[in-house]
Amino acid sequence: MDCQKFLDHYSEFIDGRIQEEVSREMEAHRHGCERCRGYSRTFETGRELLQELPTLDVPPDFRPRLDHRIFHLEDGKSLARPSLGSGATMASVMAVAALLAFSAWAPAVGDVEPRVELPAVVVGAPPGASFTPARTNPTFPATRSLFTTTEFQDGIWGDSHDLLREYSPVLDHRRSQPVVRVGIE
Template identity: 30%
Template sequence: MMDCKKALQLIPRYIDGELDVAQKEELEKHIESCESCRKEYQLEKNIIESLKNMPPLELPEDFNKKIHEKLVYQKNILEKKKERLKKTLTVAVIAASFILMTVFIANIFSNKSLRIESNAPLDNIKTAQSADLSKKEGANNEAKIFSLTGQRGLPAGTSRKITKNATVSLEVEDVNVCYDKVFKLVKEAEGFIESSDETVFTDNTKRINLVLKVREDKFESVISQIKEFGKVTALRIDSKDVTEQYYDLKARLKNLEIEEQKLQDIMNKASTVKEMLEVESEINRIRSEIESMKEQLKVWENLTSLGTINLSIKEISKVEKPTTLVSFKGIGRDIKQAFVNNVNFLIFLIKKLIIILVIILPYSVLALIGYKVYIYFKKRR
């Protein structure tokens, strides 16, 4: 049996005689049995007949003239748009060519073979940087390491929750002696060594990496004493205030626990199995959130009660290199080598210039074509 929705869709086609025999018969049966669809059919039929009987409208006398003027106006607008588009494309082609040429030239000159490499070893560079960092740290030794955020939204007397982390690198003559000092210091600070890793190098020197956990109130003191055990080559101290997040989460946890208790009371008063299942499902969801919040609070409490110090102790070699007197021996060989190096660099530079010219050539042609196109359209205008 045809429904009203489908019948309303087929009525216009029925009036126009576009339905097949089966659809036509089915629709006629539906219209006979459905008063609403029958009214809709009569309404559409009357509208179509009224439109067919309407006399044709007479056009104004100047209708053709106005249409022609509008067409000419639209044509002029399109031609102006085309002109602007052509100019824009020409400028874009020239700009793109220039940018591509610049990029290719920059890439060629940034080749690693054109860089002048320093003869100083990497270790010496790191040592110099570390020494500079150590001087800066010593100059700011009396400054406050940690800054507390404002007390906005927190009750008076609320203890701050701050996570503290530090990374310290030391160079010492005897790594074992330094390790013993660190072990004793951490023990006195009521902390512990979380992990320890020792590496022995080919020159029999050692490096020990330690992860120390110390009480939050003794964190700065321990770092200051560790710095005295050797030469500081790297030092980084980070802190993060999680006070607001901590107490906000704690308040949300308390609210969830109250909500859980209320649901338990509702559970006890439930009279149907359906009500009991719905309440139990909600209780399980809230308990899951409560457990997740408790775990997060526990993590923050552990992080804020103990500071973490990542300590790297490197033993420096005790072998001293003998001082030698610089002589003029081999100066002729050095001069020859310098001359060969200069010639090689000159040849290399010429090769690169040739490559640049080859790369620039097609873009120069493209830029020239773009310029010619621009001049052509400029003259036409």
């Protein structure tokens, strides 16, 4: 038995897990070797001190905290447990949501766009009077109080605006084409 072998088997030696013969050899080596005796003494002293260390106590709030956690564990389980009522509710909610999503997205996804024929909006003469475009410069009354509705309308539809109206491509387009509005019916 040498020191290295003593160290290799020391743990099993002190736990009594080696054969009787090897144990006797270990004991004999320890008796004769100052170095290994010192090692053994150091370990035993350290072990004694280790076992004298105060042990921790469970704090007073440990049980209430654990109790609380387990209560919520049970609570969560009961909420998660499938039942007919909650299942039916969930299914109906999902169905309504799917329906709404489908109706919202169907026009965008599908090929058919709803086309609604509406009568053309044509800007014509001012209501009430037959319209004759004035070729002269509009005249404005001196004071606002003397400015009648008819004069105002004539003034608005003076020849500068008339030109705009006559050559407006938008107006021509609107006259010839029915207005098509695209959207949800």
